[in-house]
Amino acid sequence: MDALNPQDFDSRTATHYYLCILSEIPHPVTLRMISSAFVFEPECEAVEKLRTMGCNIVPYRLHVFKEPLPLKFGLVEFYIYHTTEGETADPAEVHELFLDWMGTVLRLQISGLNSLIALGQPSELYSATPFLTELSRVCSFFNSGAIDDLDKVRTFILSKVRFNCDGLNAHVNARARVSEAVEMGSGEVVAEDRGNARGSVTEWKSVGKLQLSMISPEEMLWLSKQHRQFPPVSVQGKTITYNTVTVDAFLRESLAPLIEVP
Structure with missing residues (x-):
């Protein structure tokens, strides 16, 4: 880096x-x-x-x-x-x-x-940290046991995501301020924001969508080599083939609940 x-x-x-x-x-x-x-x-x-x-x-x-x-x-x-x-x-x-x-x-x-x-984050968030933390916590796609270079694969996936503009996760800003206040030992800010940040991280809403069509066959082949649980992608001559239904189901399940695959 x-x-x-x-x-x-x-x-x-x-x-x-x-x-x-x-x-x-x-x-x-x-x-x-x-x-x-x-x-x-x-x-x-x-x-x-x-x-x-x-x-x-x-x-x-x-x-x-x-x-x-x-x-x-x-x-x-x-x-x-x-x-x-x-x-x-x-x-x-x-x-x-x-x-x-x-x-x-x-x-x-x-x-x-x-x-x-x-x-590479919801536009309503002041900081990417809560989003990246939650992404690794709840989306099984980013299981570190299946990926050697998490930073690289996550960056690639986020380059394909179209983030929502509805601001449904704006409440995370208040929660992040509480966490920061705890780190800094500021009881005053904790008291001020506790009412707005009482909810847990499970209150996150979907942040955006990833269309399968956004990933080219060459990228799909590359992605299958980066993720050990990715469905099979094969090459026959110059033709790259894979089962779109299987890949679609894998991405939809493993990127949920934060990223939707329509």
């Missing part, structure tokens, strides 16, 4: 931590070219507003997976660094400003590399 910033950072306690998924990356595109797309120009309204609030967007980790596929995929993580002044900033406003920057400036810069970037 390539760390873009040496500052100490703990994703478990960060208020704002974002996972973005890079996809459809042509093989000639390098890490340096991608990292140069992280533009934080003062004339960007969202960036300037964050700075006046005492907040800065920090690229934390960038990695591109080089697999025997027609196009590469990868991830980049960002967090919001709060100065002393920024500690009082409204979390919801900071979140919206990050989404504004990512959805306009960053997306435009990445598209200039003939590549795509999208959030």
Whole structure:
């Protein structure tokens, strides 16, 4: 993995931590070219507003997976660094400003590399940590015993997911603040948010959908080699074959309940 910033950072306690998924990356595109797309120009309204609030967007980790596929995929993580002044900033406003920057400036810069970037988490969540934790906890597909490189396979799957925009998991933000308060020993915040965060992690709603048609035959063959429980995928000459009903059933069952396979 390539760390873009040496500052100490703990994703478990960060208020704002974002996972973005890079996809459809042509093989000639390098890490340096991608990292140069992280533009934080003062004339960007969202960036300037964050700075006046005492907040800065920090690229934390960038990695591109080089697999025997027609196009590469990868991830980049960002967090919001709060100065002393920024500690009082409204979390919801900071979140919206990050989404504004990512959805306009960053997306435009990445598209200039003939590549795509999208959030790898529900857009209502301030932090990817609760989602990634729940994904591993309840979705059997991500059983570490069946996958050698969980980070790689999870990134690939998330590159195919179309996340919902209904905000049904926004309550997780309040629950995450309680967890952070416990870590920091802040009884005041716990008391403030306990009523909104009483529910357990089982209250998660579906976060999005994965269409089987989004995975090409070449990708299906590759995926079958990454996951020891994946249904058989065979190659006869230049033809890749598999039982779509079996694969569909496997993905639907193993990605539930967070990711739907229609």
